[in-house]
Amino acid sequence: MDDEGRRLVEHVAEMQEEDAVQLAREMLDSGYDPIKLLAHCREAMEIVGKRYEQGEYFLPELMLAGEMLKAIGDMAKPLIQQDTSDGKTAGTVIIGTVQGDLHDIGKNIVTFMLEINGFKVIDLGIDVPIANFVDSIKQHKPQVVGLSGFLTLAFDAMKKTVEAIKEAGLRENIKIMIGGGQVDETVKNYTGADAFGLNAMDAVSLCKRWVPA
Amino acid sequence: MSVGSAASAASALYQQRQKRLLDAIELRQPDRLPTILFSHFWVARYCGMTCRDAMYDYERLAAAVRKAVIDLEPDAFQPVHALVAFGPTMDILDYKQLEWPGHKGLVEDVGFQYLDAQYMAAEEYEDYLLDPTGFMLHKYMPRVAGALEPLSQLPQYPGVLHTRIIQSMEAYARPEVRRALEALIRAGEEMQEMRAVQSGVIQELKDLGFPVASHGTSHAPFDVAADYLRGSKGAMLDLFRNKDKLLNLMDRLAILIPRAGIAAVKAVGGNMIFIPLHWGLDGFMSPKQFTTFFWPQFQKVLLTLIEAGIYPHVLWEGDCTSRLDVIKDVPAGKCVYFFERTDMFKAKQALGNTVCIRGNVPASMLITGTPNDVREYCKKLFETVGDGGGFILDAGVGVPDEAKPENVLAMYQFAKECVY
Numbered sequence: 001m002d003d004e005g006r007r008l009v010e011h012v013a014e015m016q017e018e019d020a021v022q023l024a025r026e027m028l029d030s031g032y033d034p035i036k037l038l039a040h041c042r043e044a045m046e047i048v049g050k051r052y053e054q055g056e057y058f059l060p061e062l063m064l065a066g067e068m069l070k071a072i073g074d075m076a077k078p079l080i081q082q083d084t085s086d087g088k089t090a091g092t093v094i095i096g097t098v099q100g101d102l103h104d105i106g107k108n109i110v111t112f113m114l115e116i117n118g119f120k121v122i123d124l125g126i127d128v129p130i131a132n133f134v135d136s137i138k139q140h141k142p143q144v145v146g147l148s149g150f151l152t153l154a155f156d157a158m159k160k161t162v163e164a165i166k167e168a169g170l171r172e173n174i175k176i177m178i179g180g181g182q183v184d185e186t187v188k189n190y191t192g193a194d195a196f197g198l199n200a201m202d203a204v205s206l207c208k209r210w211v212p213a
Numbered sequence: 214m215s216v217g218s219a220a221s222a223a224s225a226l227y228q229q230r231q232k233r234l235l236d237a238i239e240l241r242q243p244d245r246l247p248t249i250l251f252s253h254f255w256v257a258r259y260c261g262m263t264c265r266d267a268m269y270d271y272e273r274l275a276a277a278v279r280k281a282v283i284d285l286e287p288d289a290f291q292p293v294h295a296l297v298a299f300g301p302t303m304d305i306l307d308y309k310q311l312e313w314p315g316h317k318g319l320v321e322d323v324g325f326q327y328l329d330a331q332y333m334a335a336e337e338y339e340d341y342l343l344d345p346t347g348f349m350l351h352k353y354m355p356r357v358a359g360a361l362e363p364l365s366q367l368p369q370y371p372g373v374l375h376t377r378i379i380q381s382m383e384a385y386a387r388p389e390v391r392r393a394l395e396a397l398i399r400a401g402e403e404m405q406e407m408r409a410v411q412s413g414v415i416q417e418l419k420d421l422g423f424p425v426a427s428h429g430t431s432h433a434p435f436d437v438a439a440d441y442l443r444g445s446k447g448a449m450l451d452l453f454r455n456k457d458k459l460l461n462l463m464d465r466l467a468i469l470i471p472r473a474g475i476a477a478v479k480a481v482g483g484n485m486i487f488i489p490l491h492w493g494l495d496g497f498m499s500p501k502q503f504t505t506f507f508w509p510q511f512q513k514v515l516l517t518l519i520e521a522g523i524y525p526h527v528l529w530e531g532d533c534t535s536r537l538d539v540i541k542d543v544p545a546g547k548c549v550y551f552f553e554r555t556d557m558f559k560a561k562q563a564l565g566n567t568v569c570i571r572g573n574v575p576a577s578m579l580i581t582g583t584p585n586d587v588r589e590y591c592k593k594l595f596e597t598v599g600d601g602g603g604f605i606l607d608a609g610v611g612v613p614d615e616a617k618p619e620n621v622l623a624m625y626q627f628a629k630e631c632v633y
Contacts, residue, residue: 152613186577
């Protein structure tokens with residue numbers, strides 16, 4: 001990697017927001033390949049993700065990393081002429097906060113962590129009606145569905161969503177993980193999900209286990 | 214039994230329950246394991262009401278509180294009206310920070326939910342720091358309540374003096390300001406009506422021998438910054454982008470928050486305050502961020518409340534096991550730490566000589582388990598965390614709205630069998 005690229009990776013990974021954004025701008029202004037620049041950003045995100053998994057970084061760092069990625073992406077993407085994505089992903093995950101619950105911090109962090117680990121994530125948002133999960137599964141054919149919920153009312157909404165997925169004949173081919181707030185082993189059994197997670201790392205390891213590379 | 218002897222029996226029970234609770238809080242061994250009943254909508258559901266009913270019908274809610282307390286016989290209860298019964302007042306105010314059952318998109322029978330958003334922009338730190346009350350009045354209230362938007366027109370009093378004070382009265386007669394003032398009065402009347410019903414049920418239950426477990430609510434400075442001012446995203450980014458401003462703001466809040474808390478508790482002649490925490494848990498912040506941005510400012514709030522003779526009941530939401538060694542730095546026998554998912558046994562080891570521990574029958578067990586599961590869990594808690602006293606039995610974050618009545622009854626019944 002060239003020196004500028006190395007410095008960019010370091011600024012992003014070390015949470016030096018101003019330096020990172022300024023350097024990216026300078027690189028692009030002087031004709032640096034935007035595709036290569038975004039590859040450096042992905043590399044930096046992998047470092048951020050690892051540090052999060054190792055308990056060195058926490059939510060504020062993930063939030064700032066996401067902001068840096070967005071700012072740099074917004075500068076670089078208009079300069080890219082053709083679609084360069086090779087369409088390869090680690091797998092597809094549909095995620096959403098179940099009906100009746102409006103909380104999304106946990107869901108967003110899980111989405112972010114899955115994306116930097118190469119998964120394509122379809123985020124259905126908050127207070128998601130059961131039918132939307134079913135329709136989205138039919139359309140996107142994910143390997144994994146993630147149901148999020150902070151409040152205890154989510155237990156029943158998760159259970160009903162899992163049941164509806166089963167009734168639609170879609171349960172066999174997908175794994176369902178649940179997470180958020182007060183979710184635990186008891187709730188996992190109650191809802192009929194395959195697994196629960198206490199944090200975003202759990203979600204990533206579950207998806208990696210279920211969708212082998 | 215005559216009326217007089219029933220009253221004196223109830224009074225004796227009241228004293229006994231109060232002593233049981235205070236013994237636990239001050240780390241003495243009580244006669245038996247004390248309990249507190251804390252719930253948002255469970256009592257309403259227990260009596261066949263929807264969450265919306267509970268938010269709007271003061272009298273029916275009072276009847277539900279009465280029935281739940283009499284059936285469960287806790288050693289103290291947190292008044293429910295103050296936690297949920299503000300539907301009509303929010304309608305008058307066109308309140309925007311909450312989504313509630315039957316309002317906009319939410320169905321009738323779920324609890325209200327706070328809407329995480331930026332209520333103060335990063336550029337407004339200076340404004341807030343210069344004049345917090347002015348900011349709240351001119352900017353914050355208009356943002357959180359549609360009916361109060363015209364308050365932005367009120368005079369800027371720090372610069373309006375002498376005869377200008379007299380001239381400034383003109384603002385209050387403007388049609389839109391007048392409407393806002395009328396809404397304030399109507400909202401105030403509505404709140405007084407709610408408070409009157411709440412006071413009535415508190416008095417009735419006092420006459421039956423049941424004390425109140427909380428006389429007000431307070432906050433941690435970071436939670437106020439993150440939840441109520443900057444929004445979760447803004448606050449997390451501020452740890453990097455606006456670190457000094459955030460720290461300045463929290464220094465102010467560490468003074469202003471307990472001032473409001475003490476006033477609320479003293480107004481009703483109480484001595485207990487409830488403090489739910491949202492951002493202190495493991496995994497949200499690093500240990501270093503916690504000891505920079507959360508604990509020192511919150512510790513100051515706790516010490517000020519304790520100094521004023523108030524016992525804080527701090528609800529440490531989530532799992533705070535990694536914080537135990539830091540948060541033990543408070544005066545002994547003055548605080549209750551109410552844990553949700555924190556390792557209760559490690560908590561007892563780390564904090565047993567310092568704070569009274571409260572909690573933590575899991576929501577999942579109360580909702581999906583059996584009375585036997587609940588009794589087994591409570592037994593384990595009593596034998597370990599309850600050893601020697603300093604423990605109050607409660608659910609993880611209070612009784613969840615969806616808990617099965619037989620499980621809740623089992624929990625409170627079992628505590629009565631836990632004699633020291």
